[in-house]
Amino acid sequence: MRERIELVDDFAAAWQNAGCPVVFTGAGMSTESGLPDFRSARGLWKRRPESLATLDALQRIPAEFYFFYQWRIARLWAAAPNAGHEALAALADAGLVRRLITQNVDGLHQRAGSEATELHGTLRTVSCLRCGAAYDSRRLLPAAPGWEEAYQAGRYLPGRECACPACGGSLRPDVVLFGEALPPAAWDEAVNASKAADLFVVVGSSLAVGPANLCPEFALAGGARLAIINQEATSLDGRAAWVFRDKAAGVLTAVRERIFPPGVEDKA
Ligand code: APR
Numbered sequence: 001m002r003e004r005i006e007l008v009d010d011f012a013a014a015w016q017n018a019g020c021p022v023v024f025t026g027a028g029m030s031t032e033s034g035l036p037d038f039r040s041a042r043g044l045w046k047r048r049p050e051s052l053a054t055l056d057a058l059q060r061i062p063a064e065f066y067f068f069y070q071w072r073i074a075r076l077w078a079a080a081p082n083a084g085h086e087a088l089a090a091l092a093d094a095g096l097v098r099r100l101i102t103q104n105v106d107g108l109h110q111r112a113g114s115e116a117t118e119l120h121g122t123l124r125t126v127s128c129l130r131c132g133a134a135y136d137s138r139r140l141l142p143a144a145p146g147w148e149e150a151y152q153a154g155r156y157l158p159g160r161e162c163a164c165p166a167c168g169g170s171l172r173p174d175v176v177l178f179g180e181a182l183p184p185a186a187w188d189e190a191v192n193a194s195k196a197a198d199l200f201v202v203v204g205s206s207l208a209v210g211p212a213n214l215c216p217e218f219a220l221a222g223g224a225r226l227a228i229i230n231q232e233a234t235s236l237d238g239r240a241a242w243v244f245r246d247k248a249a250g251v252l253t254a255v256r257e258r259i260f261p262p263g264v265e266d267k268a
Contacts, residue, residue, distance in 0.1 A: 004246075007242060007244070008244075008251070008254045008255065008258060009258060010242070011227055011242045011244075011255060012254070012255045012258035012259055013258075014199060014225065014241075014242075015091075015096060015199060015201070015255060015259065016096065016258075016259050018096075018198050018199035019198050020098045020193075020196050020197050020198045020199070021096055021097055021098055021197065021198075021199040021200075021201065022097070022098055022099050022100075022101065022193045022194060022196075022197035022199070022200050022201070022219065022224075023088060023097050023099075023100045023101070023201045023203060024101045024102075024103075024194075024200065024201065024202050024203070024205065024215050024216060025088075025100070025101070025102045025103065025104060025109070025202075025203045025204055025205065025248075026102075026103045026104065026202075026203070026204045026205025026206065026207075027043075027103070027104060027204060027205070028040070028203065028204020028205060028206075028230060028231060028248055029084055029085065029102070029104060029108070029109075029203050029204040029248050030079070030082070030085075030104055030106050030108055030204070031204070032082040032083075032084060032247060032248065032249045033079040033080060033081060033082045033085070033106075033108055034075065034078075034079050035072075035075055035076065035079050035106055035108075037204070038206075039206045039208060040206075040231065040232060044072075048064075048068060050178060051178070052064060052065060052068050053068075053175070053177050053178050054177050054178050054179055055172070055177055055179070055180075056179075058170065058172060062158050062162070062170075063156055063157055063158055066140070066158040066162050067147075067151050067156055067158075069123070069140065069173045070140055070141055070142065070147070071148065072123060073123055073137045073138065073140055073141060073173070074141055076105075076106045076107070076123050076124070076137075077137075077138055079106065079108065080108075080111070081108045081109070081111050081112035082108075082249045083249040083250075083252070083253045084203070084204075084248040084249035084251075084252040084253070085108050085109055085111075085112035085114070086112050086113075087249070087252035087253050087255065087256040088100060088109065088112070088114055088203075088252060089109075089112040089113035089114045090256055090260065091255070091256060091259070092113075092114050092115070093113070094259070094260070096259070097114070098193060098196070098197070099117060099189065099190075099193035100114050100115065100116045100117065101116070101117045101119060101189075101190045101193060101194070101215060102116045102117065102118055102119065103119050103120050103205060103209070103212050104118075104120070105118065105120055105121055105122050105123040105124075105173075105175045106123060106124075107122060107123075107124045117186050117189045117190050117193070118183075118186055119176070119182055119183075119186050119187065119190055119212050120175055120176040120182070120212070121173075121174045121175040121176045121183065122174050122175065123137055123173050123174070123175055124136070124137055124174075125137055125173075125174045126139060126140050126171045126172060126173050126174060127171065127172060127174055128164035128166065128167060128169040128170070128171055128172075129169050129170045129171070129172055130164060130167050130168075130169025130170070131164060131166055131167040131169055133164055133166045133167070134174065135165075135171070137173060137174075139161065139165075139171070140161055140162060140171055140173070141161060142159055142161050143159075143161065182211065182212070187211070190212075190215055191214075191215070191218060194214075194215040194216070194218035194219045194222070194224075195218050195219070195221075195222045196222065197219045197222065197224040198223070198224050198225070199224060199225055199227065200215075200216055200219035200220070200224045200225070200226050200227070201226075201227045201229070202216055202226070202227065202228045202229065202230065202234070202236070202240075203229045203230070203248045203252070204229065204230060204231075204248045205230065205234070206230070206232065206234060207234045207235055207236060216236055217236075220236075220239055225241040226239055226240040226241060226242075227240060227241060227242040227243075227244075228240045228242070228243050228244070229244040229246065229248050229251045229252070230243075230244075230245070230248075231245060231246065231247065232245075233245075
């Protein structure tokens with residue numbers, strides 16, 4: 001226990017004195033808000049094939065595709081930022097997060113008050129494949145209750161909610177589907193910030209998916225020190241100055257409280 005306290009103290013001091021701290025988050029940031037991640041034991045890709053997150057799936061198996069995203073959208077809007085999101089927002093308010101790069105599409109960083117570079121798009125909006133019109137993703141939710149039970153009973157079919165109200169085209173979530181390019185502006189922002197970082201903090205990511213997982217590599221190549229806060233091992237643990245095999249919210253809150261002891265205003 002004493003070792004962990006010293007590790008947090010050392011990491012918090014390094015963060016407070018960093019010239020360019022950059023944070024990189026993944027789905028493990030939001031599991032404490034009730035949203036599943038992808039590759040841990042209870043992750044989404046343990047229950048469904050990754051191939052569902054493709055345009056091909058939308059065309060070939062629309063019922064599976066639309067239910068998968070309707071299920072995630074319903075939970076996304078019902079979720080709230082957790083203490084980890086709030087700790088990062090407080091650190092950012094004090095100028096201690098130069099850039100927050102996220103692979104997450106849930107918008108919880110933004111709802112906690114952080115600006116975030118969204119590498120994999122967002123599930124907060126959907127767009128029409130035909131005319132490009134964009135809508136709040138809650139539009140994709142079936143109006144009638146009981147759609148999840150209908151799916152479990154094999155009676156689910158995508159309804160009018162999956163069609164563009166303007167032109168009737170198919171609606172798609174504004175996430176980066178497998179096989180699609182990352183948004184160029186977001187990617188450029190993330191690469192530049194990673195190369196400029198002197199402290200790069202990975203939170204809640206398996207680092208399994210490229211090209212996003214190149215960001216910590218760019219940071220290391222630029223001479224940054226790496227911290228990894230993740231409940232499972234990652235391929236970069238051996239190159240990290242700090243590894244916390246722990247829950248994101250707890251570690252980030254501990255760092256926040258080292259830098260801003262409770263009762264002292266959150267200003268560096
Ligand atoms: N605290 C710390 N780590 C956690 C927590 C938590 N509360 N909950 C889960 N984790 C860890 C898991 O152990 C796992 O190693 O977070 C990691 C999440 O990894 P993934 O599920 O692979 O999610 P992510 O790295 O964000 O995936 C990247 O893959 O499918 C695509 O587009 C999707 O953006 C996603 C990308």
